[in-house]
Every structure is written in C-alpha cells, then in structure tokens.
Amino acid sequence: MDLSRRAILAAGAAAPAGGALAAEVRADDEAHWSKVAALYDAPPTGMIQLENGYFGAMARSTRAAYERHTARVNRETSIYARDAFNADMAAVRARCAKLLQVDPDEIAFTRGGTESMVTLIGGYNRLKPGDAVLYADLDYDSMKTSMAALGKLRGVRVVRIDLPEPADRQNVIDAYEAALKANPDVRMMLLxxxxxxxxxxxxxxxxxxxxxxRGVDVLLDSGHALGQTEFTLRDLGVEFAGFGLHKWIGAPVGVGLVYIRKDRIPDIDVSILEGPSPRIDPRVHTGTLNFAAVLSVPDAIHAHEAVGLPAKARRLRYLRDRWAEALRDEPRIQVLTPNDPALHAGITSFRIAGRTSREDNLALKKLLFDRHRIFTVERVGVAKGACIRISPSFVNTPAQMDALAAALREISRV
Structure with a gap:
C-alpha cells in the first residue's frame, strides 16, 4: 500500500490517529472529527443522512484505489485474472486475517455478510433429524429464513425466541439460557x-x-460489529462467523468473509459446485469475483486503521448517546438499546409508543424526512413492534444528532 496513516489523514488535514494515538482522540474533539469526515465525500446537501448501516461510504483513498484497480483489471482482463491475481489474492487474504487476528486458511471470501452466513447455516452438517436449532427475533431476515428452512432441509425442529425488551446484560443471557434449558435438543444456534x-x-x-x-455450536453473524466494536474471535470463543466488509470497514460493496476455525472446517459442507476438499475455500463458490473490489480491501483496512478502531468506537457511541440518552426520559419515545456501552455501538433504534406497525413506521420515516430532512429506515421483525433505526457515521455531527432529538420530541408530542 502506498499511503501511510499520516498520508491518509493528511488528505483530510487531520493529525495521525492510528495505533496508540487513537487512544488519545476524544469522541467530542470536533476539530479532529471534522478532519476525519473530510476523508469521505459529503452526503447530499439539504438533508441529514442517518441511515449509514446499509453500507458504508468508501474513504476517498479507498475509492481512488478501487478506481485504479478497476482500470487495471479492465485493461489486462484475463491476463491479470489468470496469473497475477492469485498472488494478490493471497496478500489480501493475509491482510484480512491480520485484521481478524486469525489464520489465513481459516477465512474465505464471499460477496457479503449474508452469503457468509448462508454458507454456514446451509452448510452446517452436524444436524440430524430430531435435533433442534435456535434463533431470535432480532436476527437478520435472511438468516432467520435460512434457519427456518433447516426444518425442511435437515429434518430438525426450529425454535425461535424473542429477546427481552427493555434489554440488559443479564436478562439477555437468561433468555438464551432458558431457551437452551427448555430445548435440550438444540445443537446449533444463530447469534x-x-x-x-x-x-x-x-x-x-x-x-x-x-x-x-450444552454441546451447542454458535454461528455468529458479525456483519455490523466489525469496524464498530473492539473484539477478537479468539477471545469470544467463536468457531464460525460471517462478516461484510462494506459496512464499517468501508470496502467496496460486494466483499465479505466467512470464518471457520481450522479444526471445524469439516463441519461445514463443501459447496455443491466443488469437489471434496479439507480447505475452507471450496465451502464457498461465488463464481467470478469483482477483482477490483477484493484488491481494494487492504486500502479500506488501511483507512480504517488510520482513524483507529478505539477512536471510531468511541465516536459512534458518542453520536448515538447524543440523541438516544437525551430522549431516554421522554415518556412516548422508547429507546431500544440500554444505556450500557457494552450493549450498543453507534446503531440504536427507537419506537414511539403505540406506533408498532410497519405502516406506522413508514409514515414516521416519511414525516422525519419531509418535515425535518432526516433520512432513516424502518425495521420490522422485532417482537414488540416495528421501529426506526438510527445509524450515524463519521460524516455526522453532534448538531445533527441534536436536530434529530428535537424532531423526535416534536413528533412524539403530536
């Protein structure tokens, strides 16, 4: 990579913030964070973009790399794809493994977090008829559908639980423990x-x-956690996990990773498009990759680390707290994550009391945009009702979060 942390941040006129220096960056240092924001293209004018959870913008340095890689692949076509790409791919894999603090032969590339998790859910081969699997209301739609499909595909019983709301550390643990105790036939669960x-x-x-x-394997859907929170798979004790790199790492859309601990690789089936193999790669068969997107991943990781994960995590929580905790005591506004930094990052949803249908929240989303020019997204599937998700990013400011809080106070009192 041709850009140092200093060079990347200099592009936004910021001081270096990676590594140990990131620990010194305050979440409310607006001079610093305005320079970090300058690493990205500004959102459209005249609106506040608070739906950054779909996918994350590439930093300008990553976008430039993506354009450069695209030009090369387009110029060299199969001359590149059938020769030099293999060595380049190995280097990208090593860089991703370093990010996750795992071995390179424990990860494989996918086209996103959904494909990563479906590889694990559909490929998990230790189930037999009479076993059960478990998932929760807060899991992602495609993963819930995949888990439910195991009833037909594997002949197992499918158990769904609703997580407590309001949640706290202990009652969430208790919910899973109670479910596993009540269903001793569960052999695999989604988390x-x-x-x-x-x-x-x-x-x-x-x-x-x-x-x-209890002898239950956990498949961890880590799509939104990577790049927002500090963790290692080894410390969590996780053996199977899926990631998307286009959310909080800022890679181009279309790149994800699946992780399987080395000794557990045989427990995930090889793709039906591949022959028998002990390696992880044949568990996924995507066809032709977007070469340029994969090649740009190290550039995205470099930009991510230049800002610094500890600093990013603090900033996202600060922006979240600016609106969510300001509204905590509003009687008609239900903030759907607790005031415990271990239980949330930047994303938090809210619900206005009594407005629990999808239609209610579509109307609320429209009202927020039409009246206040605040862009959000509705979320359904939560046991206690639909809600609105707020996902700030590094282009957002405290003033924008204050504007959201003021808008919600106004709307909730009507």
Missing part, C-alpha cells in the same frame, strides 16, 4: 453480534460459553 434491527449487542462471550457447555 447476532450487533442487531441490524435495534443495535443491541448481546453478551456474546457469555452466551457462547453457556451454549458450548
């Missing part, structure tokens, strides 16, 4: 590291530990 619906981060390590004690 979402950071819910795309409400932003809740369950106590992953504790839940994995109690599942393992």
């Amino acid at each position: 979402t590291h950071l819910s795309n619906r409400t932003g809740l981060i369950p106590p992953v390590k504790e839940i994995v530990t109690l599942a393992r004690a």
Whole structure:
C-alpha cells in the first residue's frame, strides 16, 4: 500500500490517529472529527443522512484505489485474472486475517455478510433429524429464513425466541439460557453480534460459553460489529462467523468473509459446485469475483486503521448517546438499546409508543424526512413492534444528532 496513516489523514488535514494515538482522540474533539469526515465525500446537501448501516461510504483513498484497480483489471482482463491475481489474492487474504487476528486458511471470501452466513447455516452438517436449532427475533431476515428452512432441509425442529425488551446484560443471557434449558435438543444456534434491527449487542462471550457447555455450536453473524466494536474471535470463543466488509470497514460493496476455525472446517459442507476438499475455500463458490473490489480491501483496512478502531468506537457511541440518552426520559419515545456501552455501538433504534406497525413506521420515516430532512429506515421483525433505526457515521455531527432529538420530541408530542 502506498499511503501511510499520516498520508491518509493528511488528505483530510487531520493529525495521525492510528495505533496508540487513537487512544488519545476524544469522541467530542470536533476539530479532529471534522478532519476525519473530510476523508469521505459529503452526503447530499439539504438533508441529514442517518441511515449509514446499509453500507458504508468508501474513504476517498479507498475509492481512488478501487478506481485504479478497476482500470487495471479492465485493461489486462484475463491476463491479470489468470496469473497475477492469485498472488494478490493471497496478500489480501493475509491482510484480512491480520485484521481478524486469525489464520489465513481459516477465512474465505464471499460477496457479503449474508452469503457468509448462508454458507454456514446451509452448510452446517452436524444436524440430524430430531435435533433442534435456535434463533431470535432480532436476527437478520435472511438468516432467520435460512434457519427456518433447516426444518425442511435437515429434518430438525426450529425454535425461535424473542429477546427481552427493555434489554440488559443479564436478562439477555437468561433468555438464551432458558431457551437452551427448555430445548435440550438444540445443537446449533444463530447469534447476532450487533442487531441490524435495534443495535443491541448481546453478551456474546457469555452466551457462547453457556451454549458450548450444552454441546451447542454458535454461528455468529458479525456483519455490523466489525469496524464498530473492539473484539477478537479468539477471545469470544467463536468457531464460525460471517462478516461484510462494506459496512464499517468501508470496502467496496460486494466483499465479505466467512470464518471457520481450522479444526471445524469439516463441519461445514463443501459447496455443491466443488469437489471434496479439507480447505475452507471450496465451502464457498461465488463464481467470478469483482477483482477490483477484493484488491481494494487492504486500502479500506488501511483507512480504517488510520482513524483507529478505539477512536471510531468511541465516536459512534458518542453520536448515538447524543440523541438516544437525551430522549431516554421522554415518556412516548422508547429507546431500544440500554444505556450500557457494552450493549450498543453507534446503531440504536427507537419506537414511539403505540406506533408498532410497519405502516406506522413508514409514515414516521416519511414525516422525519419531509418535515425535518432526516433520512432513516424502518425495521420490522422485532417482537414488540416495528421501529426506526438510527445509524450515524463519521460524516455526522453532534448538531445533527441534536436536530434529530428535537424532531423526535416534536413528533412524539403530536
């Protein structure tokens, strides 16, 4: 890579913030964060973009690399794809493994977090008829559908639970423990590291530990956690996980990773498009990759690390707290993650009391945009009703979060 941390941040006129220096960056240092924001293209004028959870913008340095890689691939076509790309791919894999602190032969590339998780859910081969699998209301739609499909595909019983609301550390652990105790035939369960619906981060390590004690394997959907929160798979005790790199790492859309701990690779089936193999790669068969997108991943990781994960995590929580905690005591506004920094990152959803249908929240989303020019997204599938998700990013400011809080106070009192 040709850009140092200093050079990347200099592009936004910021001081270096990677590594140890990131620990010194305050979440409310607006001079610093305005320079970080300058690493990205500004959102459209005349609106406040608070739906950054779909996918994350590439930093300008990553976009430039993507354009450069695209030009090369387009120029060299199969001359590149059938020769030099293999060595380049190995280097990208090593860079991703370093990010996740795992071995390179424990990860494989996918086209996103959904494909990563479907590889694990559909390929998990230790189930037999009479076993059960478990998932929760806050899991992602495609993963819930995949888990439900195992009833037909594997002949197992499918158990769904609703996580407590309001949530806290202990009642979430208790919910999973009670479900496993009541269903001793569960052999595999889905666990979402950071819910795309409400932003809740369950106590992953504790839940994995109690599942393992009952002989239950956990498939961790870590799509929103990577790049927002500090963790290692080894510390969490996780053996299977899926990631998208286009959300909080800022890679081009279309690149994800699946992780399988080395000794567990045989427990995930090889793709039906591949022959028998002990390696992880044949568990996924995507066809022709977007070469330029994959090649740009190290550039995205470099930009991510230049800002610094500890600093990013603090900033996102600060922006979240600026509106969510300001509204905590509003009687008609339900903030759907607790005031515990271990249980949330930047994403948090809210609901206005009594407005629990999808139609209610579509209307609320429209009202926020039409009246206040605040762009959000509705989320459904939560047991206690639909909600609106707020996902700030590094282009957002405290003043914008204050504007959201003021708008919600006004709307909730009508």
